[in-house]
Amino acid sequence: MNDHELDDEPITTSVGLTLTVAPMGDLRGNLATIVGESLLAMLTVFYPQALCKKANVVITELVQNVIDNVSDPASQMRVDLRIDGDALQVQVTNKATVEQYQVVKDRVDQLTTATDPKRLFADTLRARRLQRLRGGLGLIRLVSENRFRLSATYAGEQLTMQAVFPLRGAQ
Amino acid sequence: MNVLTYGEIMDGGVSVFHCVAREDEGNFSLTFSGVVRIDNPYRYLSLLLQDLRDILPKREISRSVLDFTELEFCNSNGFYVIMDIVELVYLLLPGPVLVRRLQEDDWQQETLPILLNLDEESIAARTTFEDVREL
Numbered sequence: 001m002n003d004h005e006l007d008d009e010p011i012t013t014s015v016g017l018t019l020t021v022a023p024m025g026d027l028r029g030n031l032a033t034i035v036g037e038s039l040l041a042m043l044t045v046f047y048p049q050a051l052c053k054k055a056n057v058v059i060t061e062l063v064q065n066v067i068d069n070v071s072d073p074a075s076q077m078r079v080d081l082r083i084d085g086d087a088l089q090v091q092v093t094n095k096a097t098v099e100q101y102q103v104v105k106d107r108v109d110q111l112t113t114a115t116d117p118k119r120l121f122a123d124t125l126r127a128r129r130l131q132r133l134r135g136g137l138g139l140i141r142l143v144s145e146n147r148f149r150l151s152a153t154y155a156g157e158q159l160t161m162q163a164v165f166p167l168r169g170a171q
Numbered sequence: 172m173n174v175l176t177y178g179e180i181m182d183g184g185v186s187v188f189h190c191v192a193r194e195d196e197g198n199f200s201l202t203f204s205g206v207v208r209i210d211n212p213y214r215y216l217s218l219l220l221q222d223l224r225d226i227l228p229k230r231e232i233s234r235s236v237l238d239f240t241e242l243e244f245c246n247s248n249g250f251y252v253i254m255d256i257v258e259l260v261y262l263l264l265p266g267p268v269l270v271r272r273l274q275e276d277d278w279q280q281e282t283l284p285i286l287l288n289l290d291e292e293s294i295a296a297r298t299t300f301e302d303v304r305e306l
Binding site for chain 1: 182183206208209210211219231244246247248250251254261276277278283285286305
């Protein structure tokens with residue numbers, strides 16, 4: 001599995017990146033794709049492919065979630081990524097309503113308390129497919145497939161999603 | 172091998188994903204290559220699905236290969252269309268199915284078995300995996 005590749009080479013390089021975009025109403029094209037692929041290309045210089053792929057997936061899914069749920073076209077999105085010997089950590093912050101935050105928090109709580117995330121993912125996938133519902137799988141994928149630890153916080157109308165993949169345990 | 176049909180996703184005017192169905196003397200192969208990143212892949216792959224529904228029942232196939240080793244990325248919006256494609260193969264063709272996948276790819280190792288519906292005993296019994304190291 002991918003984590004085996006992470007065992008091979010201790011992470012000694014630190015990389016931090018911040019991206020801000022405003023106003024969100026100006027977004028054109030597939031920003032999540034562009035950011036994800038650019039990041040993948042850059043991180044490959046420093047890190048094992050398995051870790052770069054995790055970064056690509058988490059950025060793509062979290063940025064796409066923001067784009068799909070813009071509450072204020074005049075607002076800003078901020079993406080922070082940091083990789084060091086301890087963890088791959090991504091924070092994505094955007095303006096959101098209390099109701100939007102509550103939906104996200106309930107989802108994160110469900111995922112973080114799930115005893116079998118893969119089973120939850122399989123059941124969710126099949127249920128949504130039967131109803132022909134689009135999307136709604138990004139966060140659960142990050143937990144079930146990529147083993148990220150998710151959290152959500154809310155302050156001053158800003159929702160921050162955080163995803164952490166610990167590297168110490170993988171080495 | 173003869174090409175039976177194929178599907179392609181264009182993104183920003185560029186071809187980013189191919190799915191090609193081939194057949195040769197009873198051997199069927201379906202290769203997935205590129206990236207699935209767009210919001211609605213059905214917009215591009217509905218014709219492929221219809222072609223597979225029309226073509227596969229008419230072929231005499233005894234074994235199949237699903238090859239994901241050239242698939243670099245699949246976003247969560249692409250999961251359902253992958254499920255629909257592989258479901259047709261299991262439904263319309265008899266015999267064993269070899270799934271070629273990357274050894275070091277979270278999606279192919281963790282999520283792909285769910286999309287194949289390996290919880291279904293009859294599908295699991297027909298399926299074997301070949302794990303390939305990415306060069």
